[in-house]
Amino acid sequence: MQIALLGGTGDIGEGLALRLAYDTPHEVVVGSRKAEKAETKAEEYETELSSRGLDVTIGHGENPDAAAGADVVVLSVPAYHLADTVDSVADRLDRDAVLVSPAVGMKRDDAGLHYNPPGAGSVTQLAAQSAPADVPVVGAFHNLAAGRLANLDAELGWDVPVVGDDADAVSLIADVAAGIEGLRPLRAGGLENAAEVESLTALLINLAANNEGLHDLGVRFT
Numbered sequence: 623m624q625i626a627l628l629g630g631t632g633d634i635g636e637g638l639a640l641r642l643a644y645d646t647p648h649e650v651v652v653g654s655r656k657a658e659k660a661e662t663k664a665e666e667y668e669t670e671l672s673s674r675g676l677d678v679t680i681g682h683g684e685n686p687d688a689a690a691g692a693d694v695v696v697l698s699v700p701a702y703h704l705a706d707t708v709d710s711v712a713d714r715l716d717r718d719a720v721l722v723s724p725a726v727g728m729k730r731d732d733a734g735l736h737y738n739p740p741g742a743g744s745v746t747q748l749a750a751q752s753a754p755a756d757v758p759v760v761g762a763f764h765n766l767a768a769g770r771l772a773n774l775d776a777e778l779g780w781d782v783p784v785v786g787d788d789a790d791a792v793s794l795i796a797d798v799a800a801g802i803e804g805l806r807p808l809r810a811g812g813l814e815n816a817a818e819v820e821s822l823t824a825l826l827i828n829l830a831a832n833n834e835g836l837h838d839l840g841v842r843f844t
């Protein structure tokens with residue numbers, strides 16, 4: 623499958639691009655608002671993979687070009703720019719494509735980070751409201767720590783709660799997650815359950831900030 627990472631030039635995009643290219647047979651395409659930036663980052667990812675003996679081509683392009691023809695389109699952009707990003711690619715999406723939101727809205731004050739969902743209830747639901755009606759949206763990868771994900775030497779051992787209303791789309795994205803070594807997808811319900819999953823991310827970051835020796839946390843349910 624072809625997997626486009628919009629904003630794949632950023633932290634979570636880098637981690638997903640490297641892991642998907644390293645662990646799975648999927649074709650990865652890095653999207654950006656700027657074609658040149660996408661090209662530079664794709665080359666950087668190829669160099670990292672090549673240093674580990676894997677010669678793969680990472681595609682690249684402006685977000686709408688990256689999204690066109692992709693089977694899975696991951697919205698790896700800040701939550702507050704997610705709806706605009708969906709709008710910018712909407713008419714280029716393949717009608718069989720699945721959109722994936724890993725985005726979490728958070729705000730910081732003196733006490734730390736707080737989950738800050740949009741009016742839609744969650745960023746995943748906002749993505750669903752913004753997407754063309756016939757393109758299913760799935761929430762996944764919210765609770766991964768980008769730094770550890772991008773370090774291919776690091777073992778993960780994390781769960782990936784997956785939410786969505788379209789059973790086939792949820793299965794597809796669960797399979798994508800399962801393809802990455804050390805990730806275990808878990809079904810967490812429909813889109814209305816996305817807020818519960820997204821809010822965990824603020825907890826993970828607060829735990830890391832307040833406890834010595836804990837960083838790059840993920841979740842594992844036992």
Ligand SMILES: NC(=O)c1ccc[n+]([C@@H]2O[C@H](COP(=O)([O-])OP(=O)(O)OC[C@H]3O[C@@H](n4cnc5c(N)ncnc54)[C@H](OP(=O)(O)O)[C@@H]3O)[C@@H](O)[C@H]2O)c1
Binds near residue numbers: 633659699767
């Ligand atoms: N970082 C993590 O550990 C982590 C973990 C789980 C989930 N997430 C979620 O994943 C999403 C991305 O996180 P991140 O840490 O990767 O963010 P980031 O590095 O700050 O940004 C990712 C990319 O978003 C694009 N972007 C920035 N401003 C934009 C705008 N105004 N409009 C459209 N695109 C814009 C940029 O790409 P271009 O400049 O190339 O367009 C940037 O490289 C967030 O919603 C976050 O909540 C992050």
